[in-house]
Amino acid sequence: MNHDFTTLHLENMTRRFYNAGKEFSALNKMNIDIPRGEFITFLGPSGCGKSTALNCIAGLFPLSDGRIMLDNTRVDNLPPEKRGFGMVFQNYALFPHMTVKENVAFGLLMRKTPKSEIEKKVNVALSLVQLSDQGTKLPGQLSGGQQQRVAIARAIVIEPPLILMDEPLSNLDAKLRLEMRSEIRRIHYELKRTTIYVTHDQDEALSLADRIVVMEAGKVQQVAKPQTIYSAPATIGVAKFMGYRTILKADVLSIDGDKAVLSGKGLNITAKIMQPIKGKKALVAIRPEDFNIGKGENNIEANVEMMEYCGYNSQVTLKTDGGEIIHMRTPGVLQEKQKAQISISTERALAYPAEGV
Amino acid sequence: MKHFLAYNKAMLLLVPATAFIFIVFVYPFIYGFLWSFNFLEGDWLANYKSFFSRGDMYPTILVTLKLSLPVTIFNVLLAIPIAFALRQKSRYQKMVTTILVVPITLGAVLLAEGMLTYFGPKGWFIQAIAILGIDDPKLIHNATGVIISLVISGFPFIFLLVLSYITGIDPGLPRAAATLGASPWEQFRYIYLPLLTPGIAMAFCLAFVQAFSVYPSAVLLGSPAGPTRVISIAAYETAFERYDYSMASAVAMIMGFVQLIVVAIVLKLRGLFYRGPVTGGKG
Numbered sequence: 001m002n003h004d005f006t007t008l009h010l011e012n013m014t015r016r017f018y019n020a021g022k023e024f025s026a027l028n029k030m031n032i033d034i035p036r037g038e039f040i041t042f043l044g045p046s047g048c049g050k051s052t053a054l055n056c057i058a059g060l061f062p063l064s065d066g067r068i069m070l071d072n073t074r075v076d077n078l079p080p081e082k083r084g085f086g087m088v089f090q091n092y093a094l095f096p097h098m099t100v101k102e103n104v105a106f107g108l109l110m111r112k113t114p115k116s117e118i119e120k121k122v123n124v125a126l127s128l129v130q131l132s133d134q135g136t137k138l139p140g141q142l143s144g145g146q147q148q149r150v151a152i153a154r155a156i157v158i159e160p161p162l163i164l165m166d167e168p169l170s171n172l173d174a175k176l177r178l179e180m181r182s183e184i185r186r187i188h189y190e191l192k193r194t195t196i197y198v199t200h201d202q203d204e205a206l207s208l209a210d211r212i213v214v215m216e217a218g219k220v221q222q223v224a225k226p227q228t229i230y231s232a233p234a235t236i237g238v239a240k241f242m243g244y245r246t247i248l249k250a251d252v253l254s255i256d257g258d259k260a261v262l263s264g265k266g267l268n269i270t271a272k273i274m275q276p277i278k279g280k281k282a283l284v285a286i287r288p289e290d291f292n293i294g295k296g297e298n299n300i301e302a303n304v305e306m307m308e309y310c311g312y313n314s315q316v317t318l319k320t321d322g323g324e325i326i327h328m329r330t331p332g333v334l335q336e337k338q339k340a341q342i343s344i345s346t347e348r349a350l351a352y353p354a355e356g357v
Numbered sequence: 358m359k360h361f362l363a364y365n366k367a368m369l370l371l372v373p374a375t376a377f378i379f380i381v382f383v384y385p386f387i388y389g390f391l392w393s394f395n396f397l398e399g400d401w402l403a404n405y406k407s408f409f410s411r412g413d414m415y416p417t418i419l420v421t422l423k424l425s426l427p428v429t430i431f432n433v434l435l436a437i438p439i440a441f442a443l444r445q446k447s448r449y450q451k452m453v454t455t456i457l458v459v460p461i462t463l464g465a466v467l468l469a470e471g472m473l474t475y476f477g478p479k480g481w482f483i484q485a486i487a488i489l490g491i492d493d494p495k496l497i498h499n500a501t502g503v504i505i506s507l508v509i510s511g512f513p514f515i516f517l518l519v520l521s522y523i524t525g526i527d528p529g530l531p532r533a534a535a536t537l538g539a540s541p542w543e544q545f546r547y548i549y550l551p552l553l554t555p556g557i558a559m560a561f562c563l564a565f566v567q568a569f570s571v572y573p574s575a576v577l578l579g580s581p582a583g584p585t586r587v588i589s590i591a592a593y594e595t596a597f598e599r600y601d602y603s604m605a606s607a608v609a610m611i612m613g614f615v616q617l618i619v620v621a622i623v624l625k626l627r628g629l630f631y632r633g634p635v636t637g638g639k640g
């Protein structure tokens with residue numbers, strides 16, 4: 001395929017499945033333009049359609065609707081072998097009858113690469129994933145993490161213009177995961193390739209991506225830089241997924257520009273509006289580490305239910321008089337079963353319209 | 358000690374099956390094997406010597422091989438592409454499978470009766486091609502008749518086996534191959550075929566053994582006096598027309614030995630290929 005594309009356009013990409021006579025969209029009108037060289041991650045909870053999206057781009061699932069364009073060329077009607085996108089499969093899909101080396105060499109063999117060059121490239125790829133000494137084993141003789149690394153080597157060795165990775169590090173231990181993570185990043189920048197990386201691990205997405213696509217139930221919720229996704233989630237769903245653990249239900253008292261004055265169960269709060277609020281009810285999302293002990297912009301009095309020590313800070317669960325649960329993370333110390341005075345700045349209390357209103 | 362006892366209790370479960378195999382298979386086999394030698398009448402190899410010197414005996418080996426080997430190879434080669442084309446679950450898969458199960462259930466004799474009328478001088482087929490000006494191609498009472506019947510009864514058997522092997526292969530593997538640039542032919546050549554080979558070898562052996570012991574169609578559709586005088590006809594004649602059970606046992610032993618050689622060769626070749634799980638996922 002064209003290795004010099006400037007932009008990959010996903011236009012209304014839709015994939016429906018039929019199950020027991022019912023139709024359901026695993027992927028619903030995905031619209032994204034991916035410039036060449038970008039590292040983009042698809043992030044979302046299990047079953048939100050991430051793998052479906054990758055399979056559609058790779059050509060393994062036909063689209064139910066929409067188009068995939070490489071610049072001005074339509075590619076969604078091409079079979080996978082004509083697209084030439086590399087893919088690391090969520091379940092690896094290693095060829096069980098070929099050794100590790102043969103697995104990695106397969107793509108080069110299909111490209112009629114000369115023998116000596118295959119040997120060289122395979123060795124380089126295997127040392128990248130730290131498997132140089134496992135080359136003669138069959139996949140069935142490898143551990144899960146080793147198999148996963150063979151799958152990575154097999155996809156990168158063909159140096160595809162676009163590489164699709166479906167949770168490629170899910171089965172590795174913490175140390176190896178960090179090492180492979182930086183390796184993947186290094187390869188991406190060294191070869192100046194375009195990478196689409198699927199994960200449900202927000203740390204991985206935040207650290208790797210130029211841009212993150214947050215998905216939920218087959219729909220794109222937000223496409224933005226990691227910093228934006230982290231500090232300004234576009235919807236309450238994204239906020240929940242990005243670790244805004246405290247969700248307060250509140251009535252809208254008044255709206256003043258981008259601030260909303262709200263009253264909840266046993267608390268009053270002024271929050272920053274993230275999404276136009278039309279109804280009378282709103283939800284406020286707050287990250288645990290954004291709460292402070294003592295008085296501040298918005299003061300909340302609550303009972304300390306539980307304190308869990310987790311290293312350099314503690315996880316605190318509080319309950320307001322109205323029964324709202326607050327999750328807080330603080331290096332400070334609070335007394336269990338006692339009233340505590342905490343506060344939150346208006347900037348870090350994010351208001352969204354209540355779901356279904 | 359406890360472990361040892363538990364193990365042995367489990368072994369007890371094997372007793373009925375082992376006894377059954379012994380009574381219906383091992384005992385008659387040993388009995389026939391011993392009977393095939395003439396220990397009481399001087400030359401104990403007399404039956405075997407006689408088999409390999411008589412013009413109505415030893416050629417039956419070649420006649421049978423000439424019928425059963427090509428037919429089995431043909432059936433296998435035909436079953437692979439058809440099963441491959443039908444590997445995805447679909448209406449066609451169900452339809453073809455159902456149609457093919459029918460000849461298996463009919464049995465060789467009914468099939469032969471049908472062919473005798475259908476391909477006979479007064480049958481529809483011959484009448485129909487006569488209208489087109491084609492002479493009777495003589496499809497029965499010769500080797501052709503036996504071959505056709507072996508294809509009809511043997512093909513479905515191999516097809517269903519191969520189909521079950523193909524559908525057992527993880528469809529993610531050819532997909533992965535496709536993303537690595539493999540065309541549909543290359544996906545077949547490098548993924549399906551090597552993973553199928555052990556299964557195909559097994560199917561070949563089973564089908565060959567079945568074809569090698571062909572009897573009803575060789576008698577009814579062939580010319581049992583000459584070109585289709587297969588080894589089982591020789592055994593039957595010796596046992597039930599000449600009542601020479603000892604000689605008949607020798608023929609049966611030779612028949613089994615030839616089958617064994619072919620099966621051993623095929624399984625030996627199979628050993629050269631990968632045998633293991635046919636999925637590429639997390640184990």
Ligand SMILES: Nc1ncnc2c1ncn2[C@@H]1O[C@H](COP(=O)(O)OP(=O)(O)OP(=O)(O)O)[C@@H](O)[C@H]1O
Binds near residue numbers: 044047048051052090
């Ligand atoms: N072949 C199929 N037939 C019917 N439904 C399917 C099929 N494949 C996927 N789905 C459904 O589509 C939805 C999205 O699946 P997908 O595999 O894309 O999820 P995912 O985001 O990759 O999840 P995970 O993080 O668990 O891998 C799921 O609800 C799944 O049940």
Ligand SMILES: [Mg+2]
Binds near residue numbers: 050051090166
């Ligand atoms: Mg997935």
